[in-house]
Amino acid sequence: xxxxxxxxxxxxxxxxxxxxCAEGALAAGCRFFAGYPITPATEIAERMARRLPQIGATYIxxxxxxxxxxxxxxxxxxxxxAMTATSGPGFSLMxxxxxxxxxxxxxxxxxxxxxxxxxTGQPTMASQQDVMQAKWGSHGDYEIxxxxxxxxxxxxxxxxxxxxxxxxxxxxVMIMMDAIVGHMWxxxxxxxxxNIRLIDRKKPSVPLNEYMPFKPEQNLVPPMAIFxxxxxxxxxxxxxxxxxxxxxxxxxxxxxxVQRLCDKIRKNSDKIVQTKEIMMENAEIxxxxxxxxxxxxxxxxxxxxxxxxxxxxxxxVTLWPFPEKNVAEIAKNVRxxxxxxxxxxxLVREIERAAKATTVRFLPKLGEEPHRPEEILEAIKGxxx
Amino acid sequence: xxxEIAHPFDVYLRETGMHNIWxxxxxxxxxxxxxVTALKELDFDLDKIVVVSGIGCIGRxxxxxxxxxxxxxxxxxxxxATGVKLANPELKVVVISGDGDLFAIGGNHFIHAARRNVxxxxxxxxxxxxxxxxxxxGPTTPLNVSTVxxxxxxxxxxxxxxxxxxxxxxxxxxxxxxxxxxxxxxSIKKALQKEGFSFIEVIAQCPEIYxxxxxxxxxxxxxxxxxxxxxxxxxSDPAKAEITPERIPVGxxxxxxxxxxxxxxxxxxxxxxxxxRGGT
Numbered sequence: 001x002x003x004x005x006x007x008x009x010x011x012x013x014x015x016x017x018x019x020x021c022a023e024g025a026l027a028a029g030c031r032f033f034a035g036y037p038i039t040p041a042t043e044i045a046e047r048m049a050r051r052l053p054q055i056g057a058t059y060i061x062x063x064x065x066x067x068x069x070x071x072x073x074x075x076x077x078x079x080x081x082a083m084t085a086t087s088g089p090g091f092s093l094m095x096x097x098x099x100x101x102x103x104x105x106x107x108x109x110x111x112x113x114x115x116x117x118x119x120t121g122q123p124t125m126a127s128q129q130d131v132m133q134a135k136w137g138s139h140g141d142y143e144i145x146x147x148x149x150x151x152x153x154x155x156x157x158x159x160x161x162x163x164x165x166x167x168x169x170x171x172x173v174m175i176m177m178d179a180i181v182g183h184m185w186x187x188x189x190x191x192x193x194x195n196i197r198l199i200d201r202k203k204p205s206v207p208l209n210e211y212m213p214f215k216p217e218q219n220l221v222p223p224m225a226i227f228x229x230x231x232x233x234x235x236x237x238x239x240x241x242x243x244x245x246x247x248x249x250x251x252x253x254x255x256x257x258v259q260r261l262c263d264k265i266r267k268n269s270d271k272i273v274q275t276k277e278i279m280m281e282n283a284e285i286x287x288x289x290x291x292x293x294x295x296x297x298x299x300x301x302x303x304x305x306x307x308x309x310x311x312x313x314x315x316x317v318t319l320w321p322f323p324e325k326n327v328a329e330i331a332k333n334v335r336x337x338x339x340x341x342x343x344x345x346x347l348v349r350e351i352e353r354a355a356k357a358t359t360v361r362f363l364p365k366l367g368e369e370p371h372r373p374e375e376i377l378e379a380i381k382g383x384x385x
Numbered sequence: 386x387x388x389e390i391a392h393p394f395d396v397y398l399r400e401t402g403m404h405n406i407w408x409x410x411x412x413x414x415x416x417x418x419x420x421v422t423a424l425k426e427l428d429f430d431l432d433k434i435v436v437v438s439g440i441g442c443i444g445r446x447x448x449x450x451x452x453x454x455x456x457x458x459x460x461x462x463x464x465x466a467t468g469v470k471l472a473n474p475e476l477k478v479v480v481i482s483g484d485g486d487l488f489a490i491g492g493n494h495f496i497h498a499a500r501r502n503v504x505x506x507x508x509x510x511x512x513x514x515x516x517x518x519x520x521x522x523g524p525t526t527p528l529n530v531s532t533v534x535x536x537x538x539x540x541x542x543x544x545x546x547x548x549x550x551x552x553x554x555x556x557x558x559x560x561x562x563x564x565x566x567x568x569x570x571x572s573i574k575k576a577l578q579k580e581g582f583s584f585i586e587v588i589a590q591c592p593e594i595y596x597x598x599x600x601x602x603x604x605x606x607x608x609x610x611x612x613x614x615x616x617x618x619x620x621s622d623p624a625k626a627e628i629t630p631e632r633i634p635v636g637x638x639x640x641x642x643x644x645x646x647x648x649x650x651x652x653x654x655x656x657x658x659x660x661x662r663g664g665t
Contacts, residue, residue, distance in 0.1 A: 053657040056654050060467070067463075072468060078435075082468070104455070228473055
């Protein structure tokens with residue numbers, strides 16, 4: 001078998017979310033993985049440790065998560081598609097270098113299989129407690145992209161998309177997967193190479209000595225040279241000019257750079273944001289949910305419809321940039337929005353903001369279990385009053 | 386009539402108007418000079434070298450060298466460099482950073498990269514303090530010395546970096562002061578040509594910050610101290626290489642061979658690929 005064929009296991013499989021995520025990375029062309037063992041994300045590292053050498057690629061277990069993300073940034077600058085995977089405590093350790101990846105516009109993918117926090121919390125138990133950290137965990141103003149799968153198939157599909165977004169926008173992309181999806185086993189169909197769309201970072205088209213590593217094109221994203229090609233460029237976590245020179249004292253450069261880093265995501269958000277509307281036509285009550293909660297929500301919506309209640313589901317696939325327009329749009333047409341989350345109130349803040357005057361009924365849940373459909377159904381009915 | 390003559394080092398330094406942030410008398414310039422001289426004497430291909438630095442005064446060196454370069458977060462140049470090297474083993478990857486960056490906040494990365502024997506070169510400018518933030522005590526500050534955060538004298542024992550590097554598994558370990566320019570340059574050349582994790586400690590004067598708080602005097606006073614206290618002790622016991630006011634053991638301490646991480650990884654990949662091809 002060729003390297004390509006060994007990387008892409010086209011066919012039907014029975015996999016967990018973690019394993020599907022690893023296979024999605026390989027299908028996307030990921031050829032470098034650096035990580036550190038942590039429950040419930042370890043299976044991703046284990047799969048990569050077994051699979052990457054089979055296709056001539058590199059797996060390394062680093063000394064901690066700080067080193068893991070640093071190595072991923074280095075590998076990306078040396079030209080490889082690179083990924084790391086972790087859970088809450090490791091995600092916390094990675095935050096500073098996620099900021100470095102943002103500042104140096106490094107394409108990379110970071111998977112966070114969410115367990116119960118804060119601190120060591122409940123390592124083997126699921127949560128959706130890191131969804132705000134994905135956006136705000138590092139210091140300074142910035143934007144990233146975060147996707148959240150609700151099935152094992154989607155763990156595979158979205159990992160490919162995560163690499164595509166990372167390469168398109170030169171930004172770290174997070175996969176925020178609750179540990180239930182991470183550990184759940186389901187059927188996965190891995191398509192043939194012809195049916196997978198892959199995007200690679202845009203290369204510079206200027207002569208070697210004219211290249212400016214942070215000079216954007218129309219879409220606000222700069223083409224990316226890699227080390228060893230002769231461009232001899234400099235990148236730094238300091239505020240910098242388009243040519244890479246540090247400018248720690250210029251107000252103008254700080255504004256221009258930080259605005260662009262945010263705007264390249266904000267102004268392209270229509271191209272990035274994905275949501276799924278289910279039974280939303282003529283809905284009077286909407287459930288907005290993501291990850292495993294969206295599956296309980298779907299069951300609740302079906303039960304409600306069976307009872308004659310006009311309920312629908314807006315499932316968020318993209319968490320960041322927040323699907324503001326999509327939520328605002330449905331908020332105009334429904335009387336109430338029900339938001340079940342496996343945390344004590346995180347993404348609901350964004351939903352409330354987008355929903356404006358529309359009533360938002362929040363259902364928190366702490367500790368492993370997602371909501372039971374009946375609980376969501378009850379809230380749907382409550383919203384009907 | 387005016388004629389412009391190119392400096393022989395011009396090609397090695399970036400021309401993008403990066404201003405020099407180092408104080409008058411600072412030892413970092415000597416280190417840069419030595420590094421660039423080593424590249425020139427080896428006729429090194431600048432397109433095939435990546436210079437990585439961390440945070441601190443010496444951290445700016447990556448920006449000054451006319452090669453691909455990356456200025457990481459504080460303490461993280463070694464894992465970044467590890468990623469670069471493993472992603473493209475054809476590149477020569479050099480980390481140049483400070484004692485605080487490499488041995489306080491980044492200490493864990495240093496020992497593990499040395500243990501794995503990743504083929505990267507680490508050059509540490511040791512100035513005994515955190516210069517950029519104004520002269521705080523660090524992991525190499527000698528006992529009893531006054532700094533802005535040890536106003537009553539330092540009560541922490543400093544690292545003997547030579548012993549640490551040797552004990553962690555580095556295949557090449559050397560220490561020179563900025564007075565030993567020719568020997569430092571030779572060591573850099575040797576490290577660049579050697580396979581495996583190589584470490585060079587450069588004792589660099591910091592007259593403006595450390596020199597004042599520790600009452601060490603100006604750059605010339607530092608040089609006189611280096612001259613008086615340095616003892617060339619090639620391949621002597623790294624455990625006995627600690628620096629005291631009276632004695633700075635310098636020289637090459639380790640020069641050995643051990644398979645690199647990359648070599649073992651490639652061998653493993655060939656085995657696994659053959660097995661995978663033959664099997665399923």
